[in-house]
Amino acid sequence: xxxxxxxxxxxxxxxxxxxxxxxxxxxxxxxxxxxxxxxxxxxxxxxxxxxxxxxxxxxxxxxxxxxxxxxxxxxxxxxxxxxxxxxxxxxxxxxxxxxxxxxxxxxxxxxxxxxxxxxxxxxxxxxxxxxxxxxxxxxxxxxxxxxxxxxxxxxxxxxxxxxxxxxxxxxxxxxxxxxxxxxxxxxxxxxxxxxxxxxxxxxxxxxxxxxxxxxxxxxxxxxxxxxxxxxxxxxxxxxxxxxxxxxxxxxxxxxxxxxxxxxxxxxxxxxxxxxxxxxxxxxxxxxxxxxxxxxxxxxxxxxxxxxxxxxxxxxxxxxxxxxxxxxxxxxxxxxxxxxxxxxxxxxxxxxxxxxxxxxxxxxxxxxxxxxxxxxxxxxxxxxxxxxxxxxxxxxxxxxxx
Numbered sequence: 581x582x583x584x585x586x587x588x589x590x591x592x593x594x595x596x597x598x599x600x601x602x603x604x605x606x607x608x609x610x611x612x613x614x615x616x617x618x619x620x621x622x623x624x625x626x627x628x629x630x631x632x633x634x635x636x637x638x639x640x641x642x643x644x645x646x647x648x649x650x651x652x653x654x655x656x657x658x659x660x661x662x663x664x665x666x667x668x669x670x671x672x673x674x675x676x677x678x679x680x681x682x683x684x685x686x687x688x689x690x691x692x693x694x695x696x697x698x699x700x701x702x703x704x705x706x707x708x709x710x711x712x713x714x715x716x717x718x719x720x721x722x723x724x725x726x727x728x729x730x731x732x733x734x735x736x737x738x739x740x741x742x743x744x745x746x747x748x749x750x751x752x753x754x755x756x757x758x759x760x761x762x763x764x765x766x767x768x769x770x771x772x773x774x775x776x777x778x779x780x781x782x783x784x785x786x787x788x789x790x791x792x793x794x795x796x797x798x799x800x801x802x803x804x805x806x807x808x809x810x811x812x813x814x815x816x817x818x819x820x821x822x823x824x825x826x827x828x829x830x831x832x833x834x835x836x837x838x839x840x841x842x843x844x845x846x847x848x849x850x851x852x853x854x855x856x857x858x859x860x861x862x863x864x865x866x867x868x869x870x871x872x873x874x875x876x877x878x879x880x881x882x883x884x885x886x887x888x889x890x891x892x893x894x895x896x897x898x899x900x901x902x903x904x905x906x907x908x909x910x911x912x913x914x915x916x917x918x919x920x921x922x923x924x925x926x927x928x929x930x931x932x933x934x935x936x937x938x939x940x941x942x943x944x945x946x947x948x949x950x951x952x953x954x955x956x957x958x959x960x961x962x963x964x965x966x967x968x969x970x971x972x973x974x975x976x977x978x979x980x981x
Contacts, residue, residue: 622658622918624665624911626694627680627705629672634697637903640893641697642667644904647888648911651943658918665911670701677701678708685712691924692914694718694907706734715926717914719906726956733926735917735933736956737909737946738902739867739963741772744843745779747964748865752813753783755838761811763802763826764844765818766791772844773817792822803829807837814839816862819848827854830862840865840966847900851972859969864977869945870901871965872976885945890974897975904975909945916941 626645630638645665653662668684670677677696684690685708692715695705702720709716716734718725723740725731752760760780764773770791777787790806792799799822806814814837816826823845830839831854839862846864868876876882889904890897897904913933918924920932920940934955938948947957970980 619659619924621661622663622691622915622924624663624692624694624914625684625690626665626667626907626911627670627677627696627701628667628694628907629697629701630667630669632671632673634672637899638669638672638697640899640903641907643892644889644906644908645694645911647885647892647904648908648915648943650892651884651888652912652915655943658915659922663915670696672698672701674698674700674704678704681705681708685709685714689926690714691918692717692929694910694914696720697907706731710734713926715914715917715924715929717910717917719910726954728953728955731955733930734955735913735930735950737913737944738906738956739946739959740956741775742779743959744772744865744964745776747959747961748776748815748840748842749779749783749785750961751840751865751966752780752785755813757812757838758785759809759811760785760787760813760815761790761806761809762787762815762817763790763792763799763806764816765820765822766793776815776817776842792818792826794821796822796825799825799829800832802826803833807833807835811837813837815842816840816845817842819844823848823853827858831858839863843867843964846870846977847902849900849972850969850977856969856971862969863966864969866965866967866977867902867905867959868963868965869905870976871967872973872978874965876963876965877976881943881945884943886974899975901975905945912943912945913941916944 628638628641649663649665657663668680670680689712693709695709695716695718696702699720699722702718706725710731713733718736719738721738721741725734725736762773773789777789780787788809790802792802814835818826841862841864843865846866868874869882885908917929917933920936921928933950934952936948941948947959949958967977968980970978
């Protein structure tokens, strides 16, 4: 069962195809079912693959979302009532997700929707929900979603790909690296790798990208190719099945150059990818709250998240930290939008988040710096960490030493 769960998690990361659907109700054609303290309980509709290939990941994301509901309701709920979460099974299928979205907007406008768990689902449902003027919160990382003109009522909760790349660029610039060899998964890793290459180029750093087939069990030849270009630093950027082969190839060839694992790589199950010894001499890039002992884990926001999520998960977190965080933050942001606006009117909710301060959204696990021009948070340097690997505990990297 554990092996099947890991395969599902890998499949989640490698599903990057953008599927666009059309249709839905006319924008503004129906009113939300509750418009403030006197209306119905605030409800979020969460499109999530709780069956099919993504069932294991969907279960984990559901736990993160339910943990957020528990935190909000323990803090007074929304409009003075316990909020509700309606999980709708998409089977992890973008076509089904689009059908679910159409059904949601057919009768009346939902109060808030989380539009899917994988990129393909999100890209299929976001246009439909935008046409119906639905307040939408997503963890989709595609930069095209951060477009307030096209998606005036859509807000993101995760870091965008270029923010992760900027963190690497700052680190490499500080170390004086000028030439990078990056090894990643074929097809699924290419989009993120090109983003890293583009951002590094802006700092005068060149990048050679080598790809490994997703089905590879031996990546020695690709690792040798990456090393033959004479880089100053090696970056492991894959997620999912080829990660173990890539890490094993680095251990086998034992190159005498600095090595890093990107956030994409460290989002995987590091303990299963390889033994602790295989990470020797490598720095792991990670979102800061996934590193045990980091300052970001000492905040009230993290404590609330960690305690509530472990309770939902039965006492132990076993998947990557981000799998729990993304839907947790989605629910938190949607709930606070209604709270701050004292309404479920999407325009009022959007305006409230655009003007919100960190103090106004204390349970959000990340930066609160939204604006009229940017509906995604900007994860600056303080939200990133580079750590040596000393094991895993409750989905957190335990720094060596």
